[in-house]
Amino acid sequence: xxxxxxxxxxxxxxxxxxxxxxxxxxxxxxxxxxxxxxxxxxxxxxxxxxxxxxxxxxxxxxxxxxxxxxxxxxxxxxxxxxxxxxxxxxxxxxxxxxxxxxxxxxxxxxxxxxxxxxxxxxxxxxxxxxxxxxxxxxxxxxxxxxxxxxxxxxxxxxxxxxxxxxxxxxxxxxxxxxxxxxxxxxxxxxxxxxxxxxxxxxxxxxxxxxxxxxxxxxxxxxxxxxxxxxxxxxxxxxxxxxxxxxxxxxxxxxxxxxxxxxxxxxxxxxxxxxxxxxxxxxxxxxxxxxxxxxxxxxxxxxxxxxxxxxxxxxxxxxxxxxxxxxxxxxxxxxxxxxxxxxxxxxxxxxxxxxxxxxxxxxxxxxxxxxxxxxxxxxxxxxxxxxxxxxxxxxxxxxxxxxxxxxxxxxxxxxxxxxxxxxxxxxxxxxxxxxxxx
Amino acid sequence: xxxxxxxxxxxxxxxxxxxxxxxxxxxxxxxxxxxxxxxxxxxxxxxxxxxxxxxxxxxxxxxxxxxxxxxxxxxxxxxxxxxxxxxxxxxxxxxxxxxxxxxxxxxxxxxxxxxxxxxxxxxxxxxxxxxxxxxxxxxxxxxxxxxxxxxxxxxxxxxxxxxxxxxxxxxxxxx
Numbered sequence: 001x002x003x004x005x006x007x008x009x010x011x012x013x014x015x016x017x018x019x020x021x022x023x024x025x026x027x028x029x030x031x032x033x034x035x036x037x038x039x040x041x042x043x044x045x046x047x048x049x050x051x052x053x054x055x056x057x058x059x060x061x062x063x064x065x066x067x068x069x070x071x072x073x074x075x076x077x078x079x080x081x082x083x084x085x086x087x088x089x090x091x092x093x094x095x096x097x098x099x100x101x102x103x104x105x106x107x108x109x110x111x112x113x114x115x116x117x118x119x120x121x122x123x124x125x126x127x128x129x130x131x132x133x134x135x136x137x138x139x140x141x142x143x144x145x146x147x148x149x150x151x152x153x154x155x156x157x158x159x160x161x162x163x164x165x166x167x168x169x170x171x172x173x174x175x176x177x178x179x180x181x182x183x184x185x186x187x188x189x190x191x192x193x194x195x196x197x198x199x200x201x202x203x204x205x206x207x208x209x210x211x212x213x214x215x216x217x218x219x220x221x222x223x224x225x226x227x228x229x230x231x232x233x234x235x236x237x238x239x240x241x242x243x244x245x246x247x248x249x250x251x252x253x254x255x256x257x258x259x260x261x262x263x264x265x266x267x268x269x270x271x272x273x274x275x276x277x278x279x280x281x282x283x284x285x286x287x288x289x290x291x292x293x294x295x296x297x298x299x300x301x302x303x304x305x306x307x308x309x310x311x312x313x314x315x316x317x318x319x320x321x322x323x324x325x326x327x328x329x330x331x332x333x334x335x336x337x338x339x340x341x342x343x344x345x346x347x348x349x350x351x352x353x354x355x356x357x358x359x360x361x362x363x364x365x366x367x368x369x370x371x372x373x374x375x376x377x378x379x380x381x382x383x384x385x386x387x388x389x390x391x392x393x394x395x396x397x398x399x400x401x402x403x404x405x406x407x408x409x410x411x412x413x414x415x416x417x418x419x420x421x422x423x424x425x426x427x428x429x430x431x432x433x434x435x436x437x
Numbered sequence: 438x439x440x441x442x443x444x445x446x447x448x449x450x451x452x453x454x455x456x457x458x459x460x461x462x463x464x465x466x467x468x469x470x471x472x473x474x475x476x477x478x479x480x481x482x483x484x485x486x487x488x489x490x491x492x493x494x495x496x497x498x499x500x501x502x503x504x505x506x507x508x509x510x511x512x513x514x515x516x517x518x519x520x521x522x523x524x525x526x527x528x529x530x531x532x533x534x535x536x537x538x539x540x541x542x543x544x545x546x547x548x549x550x551x552x553x554x555x556x557x558x559x560x561x562x563x564x565x566x567x568x569x570x571x572x573x574x575x576x577x578x579x580x581x582x583x584x585x586x587x588x589x590x591x592x593x594x595x596x597x598x599x600x601x602x603x604x605x606x607x608x609x610x611x612x
Binding site for chain 2: 204
């Protein structure tokens with residue numbers, strides 16, 4: 001934490017002074033308000049086939065970095081120097097003159113369906129390379145993933161933290177009127193590209209959750225007329241239903257950290273409690289036992305604790321208990337109702353939905369309930385999900401009235417950079433998967 | 438060249454079907470997604486509302502639904518009158534069973550509203566059982582806030598959406 005603050009000061013100082021304070025480093029804290037400036041000249045095409053993809057990939061890297069709100073692009077129209085070859089020495093003075101703090105240089109080689117991209121990141125004011133050059137190889141059709149990987153690497157070298165660009169989000173694609181909404185499970189890249197449907201719209205599907213490795217998705221389906229939990233294999237769309245007894249309704253499923261168990265809500269006789277089932281043996285364990293509603297469980301990163309919501313006090317509030325159940329302590333204490341808690345991947349924060357005075361908010365609090373911070377406010381915001389690095393939250397925003405529609409939004413944990421994920425049609429219930437291998 | 442670490446990144450190649458056809462199920466062809474199968478209030482097979490043994494009589498004359506106050510599952514006096522009529526009808530027409538569907542208005546989180554819908558459906562089920570309807574003829578489910586019947590974002594609509602609907606079906610068809 002103290003290193004973060006020191007670096008923040010460095011960031012605020014402009015120009016050459018900056019270089020004397022050490023290498024370029026953007027530390028992400030609440031105080032970061034001045035983005036790092038960077039230039040990313042169009043990547044070099046090393047083969048004629050690479051000309052278009054080199055240009056598109058460098059645009060994607062710019063879009064990823066600038067889209068975080070932590071970086072600002074210096075446009076090509078300001079460039080003094082041009083990059084004509086990947087190997088050529090960098091004329092740092094030309095990039096300092098246009099106040100680009102970082103420079104990203106890349107080259108793409110396409111031969112048939114195979115593609116490689118190599119890149120370097122420079123700290124312009126110290127005249128040093130940040131890290132060493134890196135190369136990714138893949139197929140030409142996978143160029144977007146390679147671009148995201150480049151952007152993740154640049155993000156990592158400048159912030160010292162993992163990125164989140166080469167990741168996918170499972171969500172519910174919505175269409176049709178509000179009183180007969182069609183819902184389908186779908187998957188997209190984190191930026192809304194490459195949407196693929198995983199189910200048809202013959203039945204309501206709700207609240208999908210990625211497995212920790214991203215290979216499977218848990219969701220609630222109404223195909224039997226009763227809410228039941230399905231496990232879906234993302235690669236082949238094969239489905240399997242979690243067994244529940246007659247008269248029981250199961251929903252709100254989440255994977256355990258090892259992906260072998262499901263923590264979920266089971267309703268019987270009007271009462272809803274949290275259970276855990278082993279996916280291979282089918283054995284289940286009851287974790288809460290109260291006449292109130294216990295739902296929306298979320299495991300801590302080490303798997304030892306569960307944060308969940310309960311209305312045992314008379315209204316929805318957030319509680320933490322051991323992963324094996326037992327006594328729970330309430331952590332939410334402000335006005336209004338608190339639901340859908342999600343433990344951050346860093347372990348330090350819980351994101352939640354808050355309902356108060358006719359408005360909905362996405363917020364975060366520390367795990368002891370302190371330092372509550374509301375990040376959004378609207379007619380209806382709900383269902384937060386964390387980016388793999390714990391810096392950004394996606395959620396559902398629904399607009400008011402008869403023509404109301406849902407969209408997926410993202411916001412960073414300081415409450416800045418609020419924006420809709422560009423998608424055609426309605427979308428809700430995002431679950432952000434891991435960085436891809 | 439030692440400048441570059443050759444990172445052995447093996448890109449996952451998605452199944453061909455997934456790459457070439459983003460919609461593996463054809464254009465959106467699905468039907469509603471409600472529980473279906475029963476005689477809903479606007480179903481066409483419900484008979485005449487003037488025939489006391491018809492589902493139409495149950496749905497329209499007795500009333501197939503009861504409403505709830507915000508975030509509660511307590512039956513109102515008016516709701517109990519309707520449920521007394523439902524119980525009587527179910528006891529007289531033993532060929533029918535029912536699924537009680539609980540619903541919530543949009544002012545709540547999705548999963549909580551599912552649980553709240555169960556509470557409401559279960560409150561109806563318990564009341565009908567207390568009036569003598571065999572438990573085996575009554576199932577409960579919840580649609581949370583997924584199936585509003587009124588779409589405005591005002592209390593007039595919310596009041597209609599906070600409901601539990603008793604949906605009839607023939608015993609023979611659903612056993």
